Amino acid sequence: MVEHGKLGKTGNLGKAVDYRELAALAINHYEQMLDPDYHYLPYFFAKIGSDESFAWHSEWDFGDAVGRFLDASILCGEIIGKRIGREAEEHMKEALRWMQSDSDGLFYRMSNEWGVPAGANMFDQRSVFLGLLSWHKFDQDVEALVRMERMLKGMRAIAVERDDYICYPFETYVPGMKVPEQIYTEHGFIVEPTHYGGGVFILPLAIYYERTGDPLAEEMLEKLTNFVVYHSKVFAEDGSFWSQGRYPDDGHFHSKMGAVAGILRYANLKQERTLIDWCQKVYNWACSMGSTYGWFPEGTGLNGEEPVDEKYRWLPGVIQHSETCCTTDMIHAAIYLAKNGNAACWDDADRFANTLVASQVRDISWAKTVTDKEDTKTRTYRDVPERYRGGFTGRMNPNDFSNAGKVDTMACCCAAGGRGLHLVWDNATTWEGDRLYVNIWLNKTSEDVRMEYGVPEEGVLCVTPLRAGDIWIRLPGWLTADEVKCRAPRGLAASVKENYLVVQGLSAGETVALTFAPKLVWRNESVAGKPYEGAWIGNRLFDVKPHGVMPMYKALVIEPEEEL
Numbered sequence: 001m002v003e004h005g006k007l008g009k010t011g012n013l014g015k016a017v018d019y020r021e022l023a024a025l026a027i028n029h030y031e032q033m034l035d036p037d038y039h040y041l042p043y044f045f046a047k048i049g050s051d052e053s054f055a056w057h058s059e060w061d062f063g064d065a066v067g068r069f070l071d072a073s074i075l076c077g078e079i080i081g082k083r084i085g086r087e088a089e090e091h092m093k094e095a096l097r098w099m100q101s102d103s104d105g106l107f108y109r110m111s112n113e114w115g116v117p118a119g120a121n122m123f124d125q126r127s128v129f130l131g132l133l134s135w136h137k138f139d140q141d142v143e144a145l146v147r148m149e150r151m152l153k154g155m156r157a158i159a160v161e162r163d164d165y166i167c168y169p170f171e172t173y174v175p176g177m178k179v180p181e182q183i184y185t186e187h188g189f190i191v192e193p194t195h196y197g198g199g200v201f202i203l204p205l206a207i208y209y210e211r212t213g214d215p216l217a218e219e220m221l222e223k224l225t226n227f228v229v230y231h232s233k234v235f236a237e238d239g240s241f242w243s244q245g246r247y248p249d250d251g252h253f254h255s256k257m258g259a260v261a262g263i264l265r266y267a268n269l270k271q272e273r274t275l276i277d278w279c280q281k282v283y284n285w286a287c288s289m290g291s292t293y294g295w296f297p298e299g300t301g302l303n304g305e306e307p308v309d310e311k312y313r314w315l316p317g318v319i320q321h322s323e324t325c326c327t328t329d330m331i332h333a334a335i336y337l338a339k340n341g342n343a344a345c346w347d348d349a350d351r352f353a354n355t356l357v358a359s360q361v362r363d364i365s366w367a368k369t370v371t372d373k374e375d376t377k378t379r380t381y382r383d384v385p386e387r388y389r390g391g392f393t394g395r396m397n398p399n400d401f402s403n404a405g406k407v408d409t410m411a412c413c414c415a416a417g418g419r420g421l422h423l424v425w426d427n428a429t430t431w432e433g434d435r436l437y438v439n440i441w442l443n444k445t446s447e448d449v450r451m452e453y454g455v456p457e458e459g460v461l462c463v464t465p466l467r468a469g470d471i472w473i474r475l476p477g478w479l480t481a482d483e484v485k486c487r488a489p490r491g492l493a494a495s496v497k498e499n500y501l502v503v504q505g506l507s508a509g510e511t512v513a514l515t516f517a518p519k520l521v522w523r524n525e526s527v528a529g530k531p532y533e534g535a536w537i538g539n540r541l542f543d544v545k546p547h548g549v550m551p552m553y554k555a556l557v558i559e560p561e562e563e564l
């Protein structure tokens, strides 16, 4: 064992992660950041600093931030089992009503004194779609379904169709605009194909299709996937997506892996092995750009090539700061690769979740609240650190909560953190008939299962299915069956089948308990080209060395007295 004193403030590794606490804190952030003086739109950008803290409006506050915040607030409410964000969610639904066009169903940015040009941004449509999907699913509200149908018709109507694919050769659609005939240059598509061309739209579209079976969604999914995979020239033969300096968003990790997560969900529905294998190839390459604990770069840069456009020469090999959005995309992809036969990816998703824990803004004692400045139309100073508690920062370094001392952060990442928590929490257990699969070990209480995971305080996993059936507990890659003691009720026998510990014939409410030695180990890895050493128990990370300006143990260790 390693001396625990080197990690936490109180000389230990802190307490086990409780997703309900993280989710409740996230909802606090989502509701606090809305601006009641401007249609309850969130402030997209924020700077949290020891010198000053403020947040400001931007063009991304419209469909992108509102759609994501609504989605994440609802999902976090599901984790808690109580929808504590409802009031703010109603304001966000009203903002979406305001943004949706009566004539074409698309969601528009409104021109205003911030200098935002009016139009339907292509990235925004994706984020709104996610918000509408959660609104529809968890509030059982037909209004959300009607709004999605109208939006989808609008998106189909403005798509440009060629051969076997459709695409969007513009960043922002404006009614009456002239769509260019020439949609490719010698270097590729005329706008970044996953950011704006239709790539990121695939994920919500696949979820929508999975739920409704709508033939329009199916047609669009097939044609957008054809565009991204076979025509867009975003991904190279080996799965890589290095920037070529063609657009400001070239190499942008989130839009690439967001699109891949969507294609994977579509491929999963259709059980198209070629596409699943293609996603696995891109995912493997993406893994090599980041860490095993969920840190992924905001972008990949030039790979020794000259930039196509001189303006983008600044891009380095791999950007040294993260985006929490990327962590959530990678968790999404890992989960669906695991569901399609690559069970090791469950461990990936579990390990990636460390960056969700690390990136959540919980300690704000170091940040300064500005009290001598008035809010303006575009900027707020009021209680910004306190309002930011629960948000998820982006732009961390692999060993540093900050970006070399700077915490400048974005609403996209704040929302992606909540969505990521739900992905892990929701998929940690799955029922197939009367068989409960435990895929990821964590603390979870839902209507059909109760699971308690004691690391780091103790090496215990207790699972209580709340329906009668068999239980299949996946043994994670860091633990062998010999290292686990299993206690089942009524003397029921436990057996090992293909990396699963199986107990059959449980009654509802009976508990299976596993115990093991929670060994802390240090492991070296290279992240974005630099060496780091991480302190682990199983898939849970507690520190990364060498320490950055704001060391990772402070972000990873949850102190028992920490008020969440």
Ligand SMILES: [Zn+2]
Pocket (backbone or CB within 6 Å): 254, 323, 324, 325, 326, 394, 410, 411, 412, 413, 414, 416
């Ligand atoms: Zn982000």
